[in-house]
Amino acid sequence: MSDTHQYGDNGTKLLMESRRSTQTDTLMKYNDTLVRTLIREQRDLEKLATSLLEADHNLRGPPPPALLIIQTTINRNKRCLLAYHAHRTSMLQNMYWKYGGALPHLLSDPDLRSRLSPHEVDYLRQYNSSLMDFRSDFTYELDIMSGIEKPPTEIQVRVRVARECGVVQTENGTIDFKPGERYVVRRADVEHLIVQGYLEEI
Amino acid sequence: MSNWGREYENRSGFFNDALDVGQGPANPPRQAGFNLDEDIDVAMQPAGAVAPPRRLVENTEEVEQTPLQTMIRHWMNERHSPDILPAQEALLAGLLDHLRSQTRNIQILRDDPRTSESEHIRIMLVQTEIERVKFLIRSYIRTRLYKIERYARFITTNADIQTRLTASEREHASRHAKITDQHLFLSVLQSLPESQAHLDDTPVFYPSMVTQPDKTRPVFVHALQDCPPVALPDGTRLQMNKGHISLTPYHVVEHLVARGEAELV
């Protein structure tokens, strides 16, 4: 086997994926293969460490250098694995908030769905659930999911219907949004539609 | 039109109710806003006054702060501070109450068919303010939420920081820590050998696995009044007089911010 890679290469590969995800602002597909490879590597390293310890009869001397290297690698790999997963959940959280907490909308996107591991889907559901609990503490008027990037100047906004969204309930009654048409509406009533891409602000 | 005002005064309390029930400041609220004048008067002092820090603060303590102004200050403090500051539950509740009553007042006015153009404008202004205040409160809550989720694991084991959270924030932190731990367990840890399967590593040269507030992070601090001297990292002491602005690690001025003697900008 002309494997010239060194300990920690796989861990680094995982981190590089995280870095690429951040740089392109896109969540890459969950790299199940690489994760499994790393986990296998961890088990092998553990066996190696154990056998080194058993072979080492000099209990009062310093540990064999090989053991230090292996232990360091184990620690680093573990950290890489955890960092990779934590980084992804943080990106998922960002996405969740960006879409105003519309979980069904997020999960119904087949492209995104295919990039998540089953555990990650569970995580999103649990995250959403916890937030729904938290959110219920505030009156219905204060929707914490609404945007916090653009301070309100005008209470009304001009929009164009980019995607079919049907009849929408607003404070002033119902509006039947026809695709391609323009409307002047209260921002608070339609913000979630803008965020999800049904309406376009003009 | 002349009697109209009276009708609404009686019906919706749109005029001075808010003040009568003590929701406004003790002084006539007009004062609270006149700080631009105050700014100007100080600024017009003759040259040579370059060195002393100016006292062009928006709201000095001589003029009592309205709840909204106080909320804005807490919002900014929370945004700039690496730590989580004490939750302003009473203040928030008061503002939410005020929002509700303003919304009710609008509905009454809107339902009235006699509404003239100037009334429409008044309604629009009140609505705009409602949206402004909601925005602010939302942002405050989410600023805290961001930190709470980041430090969730730390929070579950630190009694001190827990005292600064509301009950629902504490519960959310606890749920969040659990969700996160569980996810890492299912995705990684449960497949690893026992000796590697925990989240309590303390290796050298690596950051801790438990993210906690970094109080050494530098912040811009603005003295709202003459402050007692503080100890700087280089061993010297700094005396900030009212209006002074400094960049310094958060822990240096943490207590001043807590006491309201300084704010973060």
Added chain:
Amino acid sequence: MALPPALRGSVTPQELEMIASQQVIEIIPLIAMEKTAFISGAYGPLRPPNKSKIPLWMAVNLKQKKKCHIVPPRWLNVEFLQGRLDLENSDSRAFCELPFRFAEIAKVIIDIASDDLENPDQIRSLLKDLREARQAKCRAGLGQIDHSELSLSNLGSMEINEIRPVFVQSMNILSKLARSNTLEA
């Protein structure tokens, strides 16, 4: 996460403008309005042509609907700003006194009510010169930064926000270095 990346550890110019817009300004109303209790306080009555004091955000709203004229604050004019600029240039280190939120307030008024200003172009130009003079001093201040403290009195809120990333990061790094020095010693 609950805070979008742009808002973590910093404030956006829009947020600063929003905060600055709470400040009260004088207007000449073109419509009448009864005294009204807002959350910020009670404002009005508006009785044209009498001047009145209302929050800047309200003034902006009315101005955009052509329902008022804005009376510029006493510092937003050529004479005053020229004086400040001279003062600014006369001292190589300290910043001259300006209202804390002068940049935000000036921007808002110039944007929507330049017709209520005398010499808006010159005002713009003076503000730009002031900004540059003060920025130069900030850069010099960056050279003096250490791990402990840097005094920046009289700097405006928008100016602080602009230098924030670099200054905080610099002091942070110096701070960490200082701490590791003490550890080794």
